[in-house]
Amino acid sequence: MSAIFENSQNFTFSEENQEKIRKIFNKYPENKKQSGMLPILDIAQRQNNGWLSDSALQAVADIINVPKLSVKSIASFYTMYHLKPVGKNVIEICKTLSCKLRGIDKIQNAIENHLKTKIGETSEDLQFTILPCECLGACVNAPVIKINDDYYEDLSEQNAIDIIDKIKNGSKPKIGSYKDRVSSEPVSENK
Numbered sequence: 001m002s003a004i005f006e007n008s009q010n011f012t013f014s015e016e017n018q019e020k021i022r023k024i025f026n027k028y029p030e031n032k033k034q035s036g037m038l039p040i041l042d043i044a045q046r047q048n049n050g051w052l053s054d055s056a057l058q059a060v061a062d063i064i065n066v067p068k069l070s071v072k073s074i075a076s077f078y079t080m081y082h083l084k085p086v087g088k089n090v091i092e093i094c095k096t097l098s099c100k101l102r103g104i105d106k107i108q109n110a111i112e113n114h115l116k117t118k119i120g121e122t123s124e125d126l127q128f129t130i131l132p133c134e135c136l137g138a139c140v141n142a143p144v145i146k147i148n149d150d151y152y153e154d155l156s157e158q159n160a161i162d163i164i165d166k167i168k169n170g171s172k173p174k175i176g177s178y179k180d181r182v183s184s185e186p187v188s189e190n191k
Contacts, residue, residue, distance in 0.1 A: 011055035013063075017043050021063065033064045040064065041075055050090065051082040079133055087122045087129040089167055092146040095132045098139035103156075107143055110157035114164060127168065140184045141177055154179040154187075 013021065020043055024036040037060065044056040052060075052075050054068075061068040075081040079092070093099075093108050108119060111130060115123045122129040138144045141153035145160060152163050152175060159178045166173040181187040 011044070011048060011053060011059045013044070013059060014047060017047055034066055037064055037066075037071065037074055038078075041071070041081055045081060050086045050088070051084060079131070082129075085122070086131075087126050089128050089147055091128055091130045091164075092133035092136065093119065093130065094134075094136040094138075094142070094144045094146075096135045096139070098142040099136075099144055102142040104143040104145075107145065107155055107157050107160045111145075111160055111164065114161050128164070138184075141181065150175040153177045154181060 021036070021040055024039050025033055028035045040060050040063065041052065044060050045052050048056045057071050057075065058068050061071045064071075072083070076083060082090070091111065093111070094104060108130075112118055115128050115130065117123040117128060117130055119130045119132055133146065136144045136146050136151065138151055138153050143155050144151060144153045145155065145163075146152070147163070147167065150173075152159070152173070154177045155163075156178070163173040177187075179187050
């Protein structure tokens with residue numbers, strides 16, 4: 001089985017990631033390896049500094065035995081996959097109605113001004129990429145941003161800047177609601 005991992009010009013799955021992929025394959029019948037494409041794309045992206053190069057896409061295609069174009073079409077459909085290099089921290093800004101009504105545009109402007117980086121771009125120091133996201137699925141806690149794997153909810157402009165500054169300084173900001181709500185429980189607007 002290790003032969004399927006040894007391919008593709010520059011990208012080869014690490015031993016640790018090969019083991020993760022074997023575990024994924026164990027969940028599916030032998031003739032249905034393609035069913036593991038999404039988690040394998042995630043593994044490839046995490047190994048490849050947050051994005052999927054052509055050689056990483058080819059490596060995924062090779063191990064699930066489909067054309068690279070099939071893998072690329074799936075990767076280009078989902079906003080969680082990046083087909084060009086991104087910063088160390090990817091900020092996804094929810095652009096749906098709930099977040100818009102709760103002030104996400106002001107938060108986006110504050111983030112862009114603070115980082116001197118526009119949506120769709122990466123900061124000069126390569127630490128942050130700002131991307132739009134159609135929906136982060138936390139509408140009740142709007143406005144919401146996601147940075148890497150963490151959700152930051154019920155935000156103000158200042159909360160967003162503070163979160164980014166903590167990440168810049170190497171500390172871990174509090175994830176979740178910034179109104180101290182538990183999960184999606186109702187909260188008084190006076191908090």
